[in-house]
Amino acid sequence: MSTHAWESLSNQAVAAAGVIYFLALLSHLVEWSALIGRRSAVAERKVLVGPAGAESSVPSSTEAPVDSEGAVGTSGSSGEDERATRAELFGRLGYLLTCIAVACHVVAIASRGFAAGRVPWGNMYEFTLAGTGIVAAVYVLLYRRLKLSWMAPAVVAFVLVFLMVAVLVLYTPVEPLTEALNSYWLVIHVISAALATGAFTLGGIASAMYLLKRRRPDTQTGWMARVPDLPVLDRVAYRIHAFGFPIWTFAVLISGPIWAHQAWGSYWNWDPKEVWAFITWVVYAGYLHARATAGWKGRNAAILALVGVATLWFNFIGINYFSTTSMHSYAAPAHVAAAAPAVPEALR
Amino acid sequence: MTVTEDRTPEREVAPIRELTPRELLRWGWRQLTSMRTALILLLLLALAAVPGSLIPQENLDSVKTSNWQAAHTTLAPIYRKLGLFDVYGTPWFAAVYILLMISLIGCIVPRLGVYWRGLRSQPPAAPRNLLRLPEATSYTTSASVEEVSARARAVLRRKRYRLRRASTSTLEGAGEVSAERGYLREAGNLVFHIAVIVVLVGFAVGSLFGYKGGVIVLQGDQYGFSNELTQYDDFDPGSLFRPSMLNWFNLHIHDFHVDWIDSGPRQGMARGFRSDLRYQTSPNGPTKSYDLEVNHPLDIGGTEVFLIGHGYAPEITVRDGQGNIVSSGPAVFLPEDQSFLSFGVVKPPSGQISLEGLFYPSEVTLPNGQPVNVTGDIGDGSDAVLSLQVWKGDNGLANGPQSIYSLDTSKMTQVTAPGGKAFNLRKGQTVTLPDGLGSVTFDGITRWNKLQISQTPFKHVALGGVVLALLGLLGSLFIRSRRVWVRARETTEGTLVEVAVLDRSGGDEMAAVVAGLVAALQGRPEEEPE
Numbered sequence: 001m002s003t004h005a006w007e008s009l010s011n012q013a014v015a016a017a018g019v020i021y022f023l024a025l026l027s028h029l030v031e032w033s034a035l036i037g038r039r040s041a042v043a044e045r046k047v048l049v050g051p052a053g054a055e056s057s058v059p060s061s062t063e064a065p066v067d068s069e070g071a072v073g074t075s076g077s078s079g080e081d082e083r084a085t086r087a088e089l090f091g092r093l094g095y096l097l098t099c100i101a102v103a104c105h106v107v108a109i110a111s112r113g114f115a116a117g118r119v120p121w122g123n124m125y126e127f128t129l130a131g132t133g134i135v136a137a138v139y140v141l142l143y144r145r146l147k148l149s150w151m152a153p154a155v156v157a158f159v160l161v162f163l164m165v166a167v168l169v170l171y172t173p174v175e176p177l178t179e180a181l182n183s184y185w186l187v188i189h190v191i192s193a194a195l196a197t198g199a200f201t202l203g204g205i206a207s208a209m210y211l212l213k214r215r216r217p218d219t220q221t222g223w224m225a226r227v228p229d230l231p232v233l234d235r236v237a238y239r240i241h242a243f244g245f246p247i248w249t250f251a252v253l254i255s256g257p258i259w260a261h262q263a264w265g266s267y268w269n270w271d272p273k274e275v276w277a278f279i280t281w282v283v284y285a286g287y288l289h290a291r292a293t294a295g296w297k298g299r300n301a302a303i304l305a306l307v308g309v310a311t312l313w314f315n316f317i318g319i320n321y322f323s324t325t326s327m328h329s330y331a332a333p334a335h336v337a338a339a340a341p342a343v344p345e346a347l348r
Numbered sequence: 349m350t351v352t353e354d355r356t357p358e359r360e361v362a363p364i365r366e367l368t369p370r371e372l373l374r375w376g377w378r379q380l381t382s383m384r385t386a387l388i389l390l391l392l393l394a395l396a397a398v399p400g401s402l403i404p405q406e407n408l409d410s411v412k413t414s415n416w417q418a419a420h421t422t423l424a425p426i427y428r429k430l431g432l433f434d435v436y437g438t439p440w441f442a443a444v445y446i447l448l449m450i451s452l453i454g455c456i457v458p459r460l461g462v463y464w465r466g467l468r469s470q471p472p473a474a475p476r477n478l479l480r481l482p483e484a485t486s487y488t489t490s491a492s493v494e495e496v497s498a499r500a501r502a503v504l505r506r507k508r509y510r511l512r513r514a515s516t517s518t519l520e521g522a523g524e525v526s527a528e529r530g531y532l533r534e535a536g537n538l539v540f541h542i543a544v545i546v547v548l549v550g551f552a553v554g555s556l557f558g559y560k561g562g563v564i565v566l567q568g569d570q571y572g573f574s575n576e577l578t579q580y581d582d583f584d585p586g587s588l589f590r591p592s593m594l595n596w597f598n599l600h601i602h603d604f605h606v607d608w609i610d611s612g613p614r615q616g617m618a619r620g621f622r623s624d625l626r627y628q629t630s631p632n633g634p635t636k637s638y639d640l641e642v643n644h645p646l647d648i649g650g651t652e653v654f655l656i657g658h659g660y661a662p663e664i665t666v667r668d669g670q671g672n673i674v675s676s677g678p679a680v681f682l683p684e685d686q687s688f689l690s691f692g693v694v695k696p697p698s699g700q701i702s703l704e705g706l707f708y709p710s711e712v713t714l715p716n717g718q719p720v721n722v723t724g725d726i727g728d729g730s731d732a733v734l735s736l737q738v739w740k741g742d743n744g745l746a747n748g749p750q751s752i753y754s755l756d757t758s759k760m761t762q763v764t765a766p767g768g769k770a771f772n773l774r775k776g777q778t779v780t781l782p783d784g785l786g787s788v789t790f791d792g793i794t795r796w797n798k799l800q801i802s803q804t805p806f807k808h809v810a811l812g813g814v815v816l817a818l819l820g821l822l823g824s825l826f827i828r829s830r831r832v833w834v835r836a837r838e839t840t841e842g843t844l845v846e847v848a849v850l851d852r853s854g855g856d857e858m859a860a861v862v863a864g865l866v867a868a869l870q871g872r873p874e875e876e877p878e
Contacts, residue, residue, distance in 0.1 A: 183643045235857070242825045246818060253814045262643045265654035265800040266560055267807060268551070270436050271408060272401035282394040286387055288825070292537075293383040311394075319401065 006115035007174045013108035014129065014167060017101045021136075021160040024097035027090045028153045034087035035226070094152055095143065102140050105133045105163075115174045127194065127316075128166035132159045134198035146236060150227040154205050165317075185259035192251035197312060199244030200284070204309030206237035207302035214299060234298055237305060238291060245284050252277040276315030283308040380447070381454030389448040396444050400435030403427065407434060407584060449548055456541050463534050471512040471528035474833035474848075483858035484848035485866060488841050496836035496845055496869070497523035503868045504832060522837035530830060533853060536823020543817035550810030557593065559585040560802040564680055565601055566661055567795040569626075572600030575651065575801070593803070597648050599627035602637070604658065604795050608725040616710075616723030617686045621658055623797055640797075650803060657798035659683045659690055660726065662707050662734050663791040666696050669784040674699035678794040681707045682753055688724030693755040695743050701763065701785055702743040704755040705736035705770065719772075726793065734790045735770045738763040738781060829853045832865065845869065 109130055113120035120126045139155045142148055148155075210233040217230055227233065256277070257267035268274065287304045290296035296304070367375060379385055404413040413433055417424040431438030478484050489496065501511055509527035561580040565573045573579055575597050603624035609617050623640040629648055638646045646653040661678035668674050674696040681692030684706075694703040709726040711719050711733035719733065726732055741760035744750060763781060765771045771779045773790040780787045829852040836845045847865055851858045 185643075246821050246825065249814075249818050249821060254811070254818065257814075258811070261804075261807070262645065263654075265645065265652060265656065265802050267804065267810070269408070270400060270405065275397050275401040279394040279397055282390055282397075286390045286394075289383075289387055289390065292824075293387075 003115050003117075003174060006111045010108045010111040010115060013104045013111060014163070017104035017108060018160065018163055018167065020097050020101035020104060021156055021163065024094045024101060025153065025156045025160055027094035027097055028156060031087045031090035031094060032153060034083045034090065091149060091152070094156070095140075095149070098136065098152070098156055099140055102133070102136045105129075105136060109133050112174070123170075123172050124317075125166050125170040125172050127190065128162055128170055130190075131194045131197050132162045132166070134194050135159055135201050138198055138202060147228070151202075151205060151209070154209070155202070158201065158205065183259060183262065185255060185262065189251060189255040189259050192247050192255060196244045196248035196251055197316070199240055199247065200280075200309055200312055203237050203240035203244060204305055206233055206240060207305035207309075209233055210237060210302045211299065211306075214302075230298065234301070237302065241284060241287060241305060245288060248281060248284065252281050272319050273315060276311060276319055280308060280311045280315060283311055377454065380451050383455070386448070386451045386455060389444060389451055393444050393448060396441050397435070399432050403432050403435070405433060405435065407437075445548065449545060452541055452545060456538060456545075459534075459538060463538060466534070467531060471510060471526040471831060473512065474524050474526055474835055478833055478835055478846040478848040481848040481850060483851065483862050484846065485862050486844060486846045487866065487870070488839070489843050489845055489870070491843055493521070493523040493836045493838060493843055496834070496843055497525055499869055499871075500525040500834040500836075503865070504834075509832060522835055524836075525832075525834040527832045527834075528830070529832075530828050530853065532823055533827040533829040534824075536820045536825075536827060539820030540817050540824055541820075543813045543820055546813030547810050547817060550806040550808075550813055553806040554586075554804045554810060556586045556588040558802065558804045559583065559589050559593075560800065562656075562798065562800050564796050564798050565599075566678055566680075567601045567604045567623075567797065569600055569602060572598055573799070574598035580801075595629075595649050595651055596631070597627055597629045597651070599625055599653070601797055602626045604797065606658070606725070608723065610723075610725070616725065618658075618688075618724055621655070623655055625653075650805070652802055652804075654800040654802070655797060656800050657683075659688060659796055659798075660707055660709060661794045661796050662692075662732075663794060664694055664703070664734070665789040665791055666694060666699065666701065666703070666786065667789075668699045668786040671786075674786075676791075678796075680753075680796050683724075686724070687721050689721040691753075693753065695745055695752070695755065697745055699786070700740050701781065702739045702755055702760065703736045703788065704739070704757075705734060708733040708735065729775050729793050732775055732793060734773045736773065736788065737770050738765075738785075738788070740785065827853075830858075830861070834865075834869070 109120050109126075112126060112129065120130060135155065136159045139148060139151065209227050210230060213224055213227050213230060213233060216224065228236070252274075256274070260269065260274075261267035283304065287301060287308060290304060291301055404416045406413045417428075417433075420427075427433060431440070435441055475481070479486060491499070504511060504525065504527040507529070509529040510531070512526035561583040563573055563579060563581050565571060575594050577583065577591050577594065601623050605622045605624075606618050607620040607622075609619045620641070625638045625640045625646060626635050627638065627646070627648065628635050640646055640653065640655045642655055645655075659680070659682060661680045663676070663678045665676040666674050675694055679692050679694050681690035683690045688709050690707040690709075692705070692707065696702065708719060708721045708731075709724055710722045710731045712722050712731070713719050719735065722731075739755065739757050739760040740763050743760065744756050750756070762769070763783070763785060765779075766782075771781075771788065773779055773788070775790055775792060778787050778789040831850040831852065833848045834845065836843050838844075847862055847869070849858050849862050849865070851861075
């Protein structure tokens with residue numbers, strides 16, 4: 001296949017993935033609405049049966065949603081039964097669609113790589129494509145193991161939005177790499193950065209869920225009822241962050257400086273991208289430190305995690321619109337910057 | 349070895365009274381080295397780094413900084429006072445990281461002692477009431493106290509716990525097992541913190557004693573560079589750098605190759621470039637050669653030479669009205685875009701005229717007469733066009749040093765070519781200027797390389813420190829530290845076994861650990877392997 005054929009295959013796969021993610025999101029929203037429908041039913045039952053009855057129908061957080069639905073269904077009306085089946089059906093459909101979309105997504109990333117004849121993360125579009133792909137793939141893989149069904153709408157919505165941003169705003173045709181990028185450090189550095197970004201994003205979603213759930217911890221209805229208990233959420237968030245942090249350390253403080261030193265002659269240049277990567281590192285170091293020593297659990301830790309994820313994504317996209325200093329134009333005649341090995345576009 | 353109680357000492361609460369200076373100092377030191385302060389300093393460091401990424405920095409881009417200062421006349425003096433144009437060199441930024449470092453040291457030193465004592469001492473004896481611990485359970489068994497204790501010891505040893513030797517219980521007739529694991533967690537933690545200091549020291553040495561300089565070197569054996577301060581175009585030394593730290597070498601660019609992209613959307617740009625560099629490390633030493641490429645620097649005794657850019661220098665000869673040469677040789681033109689359309693000036697020190705203009709390595713004239721540059725690939729040079737604007741008058745060179753890449757035309761008047769403003773020349777052509785001002789000849793084309801030359805002492809210390817920090821971090825995050833106590837005693841219903849676990853790392857599901865231990869003690873298969 002020619003470069004153009006691979007490129008158009010990639011574009012079509014991205015479009016297909018986008019449509020299927022959208023369908024998956026719709027399906028999860030239907031599931032969600034079915035769960036909201038349960039609220040009135042349970043509330044009704046609470047009134048009829050009283051506190052003791054209500055307690056018996058409290059679904060345990062770690063229980064599979066099917067079971068809790070079933071438990072309510074057997075004692076509820078037939079309409080409620082129908083709703084429970086619908087929630088289950090659309091939940092499964094949503095997951096299935098997400099799996100298909102991830103497959104398309106992987107095809108899109110791979111064919112992009114074949115089109116360019118290199119690793120497919122040489123610019124912002126490709127990095128976003130790969131980053132969202134990693135978030136979605138990690139979610140699909142951990143879905144059963146960590147019982148992540150409660151995360152579904154948030155993850156799918158996140159992936160869909162960023163994929164749309166990538167296509168609409170960041171799209172660039174396949175280009176060969178500039179000289180400075182032509183290094184195996186590209187593979188090592190960017191893959192670790194993308195992996196850590198994916199982990200921190202999932203961790204951020206878990207922390208956001210924590211804060212939402214915290215406002216009404218005893219909710220027994222609707223979607224929030226399926227979100228695990230606060231301590232479980234807190235622990236899941238911590239584990240994801242603890243997984244991501246060493247990878248981020250490697251990406252930002254080891255592979256990044258080594259590569260920068262080789263390509264630009266200085267391992268740390270204090271340019272905006274580096275500074276913000278460092279800020280993100282410091283915030284997450286603070287998060288882990290606070291949990292380990294200051295005993296910050298729950299709310300404070302979750303807020304810190306959200307600050308971390310904000311700096312992460314600001315660094316990725318926002319800094320380009322704020323920063324007044326172009327990357328690595330430290331050579332005295334400003335024009336030489338154009339001749340100097342171009343800064344990786346993934347960083348611009 | 350004596351059996352000692354290992355309990356974290358509780359902080360003494362002193363009655364409120366006036367503090368002596370000594371106590372105040374002690375109090376200040378405690379505050380500084382407390383975890384909370386360390387955390388605040390860490391977040392403060394993140395916050396302090398922000399302005400440097402949003403405001404142009406002098407040492408990163410001096411041109412942009414001066415432009416910004418010119419555009420913001422009210423803010424610029426305030427920012428300058430606050431050091432916001434050189435954030436990472438200001439005293440207040442230094443204050444944050446120096447305080448952080450002191451806090452770090454104050455934190456590590458006592459913890460080293462605590463850790464050392466902890467390593468040598470035995471796991472602590474069981475608390476009196478085990479079931480009061482957050483994760484504890486009990487069951488009754490028909491096995492004897494001795495059997496249960498022996499089994500507990502075997503199980504815990506298999507799980508790589510360290511066991512307390514003495515098993516005398518605080519309770520009469522009971523068998524007790526105390527065990528602890530995950531000692532390396534704290535070791536990892538300490539290694540991480542020490543490594544952070546190593547990194548900071550490495551980084552500080554590198555930026556204090558190192559330097560970074562740039563120079564444009566023309567290709568050809570007759571040109572070259574020797575490592576002296578005066579030869580650099582720009583030079584950015586660390587504050588403790590002395591010129592005597594420059595080591596002796598000279599180099600020249602014997603040959604230069606560019607690999608042009610000849611199809612696709614980036615057609616005409618350079619894919620890769622390589623210099624055939626020749627260098628000498630001592631005045632009478634042999635001349636060595638090196639293929640200098642991007643991502644492939646040359647290391648000369650700790651000084652590294654990086655190839656970071658290249659471009660064209662048209663050879664231009666300027667003659668005055670009498671035919672005397674006032675300026676000749678290659679003039680470095682700086683690329684304006686990826687196709688190497690370049691801009692440059694010629695300012696003869698004597699004579700009346702100065703030149704500024706564009707160099708098209710491969711020019712094509714559009715039907716509307718507009719010249720465009722197609723590619724940076726100059727080929728044999730037959731499509732190269734030099735488009736010059738000629739200015740007459742004072743170029744200001746006599747008034748002091750100025751950039752060699754720009755021309756101040758405020759006191760000059762333009763000499764226009766017939767039919768247009770610019771004089772266009774191809775290689776080998778000469779144009780005679782009107783009014784007897786002389787002539788300009790485009791003799792040929794030389795290439796140049798932009799080299800960055802830098803010395804970063806202790807860079808391997810910094811790298812080693814970060815790698816060490818990562819290893820320590822992995823240990824401190826993923827090694828699980830916990831204490832386990834098992835107590836068995838006779839009751840009327842049989843042997844009552846109490847099992848308690850104290851999680852010292854956080855983030856673990858202790859209930860599963862307790863359940864697993866109980867299962868192992870009872871000889872059942874464990875549900876969750878631990």
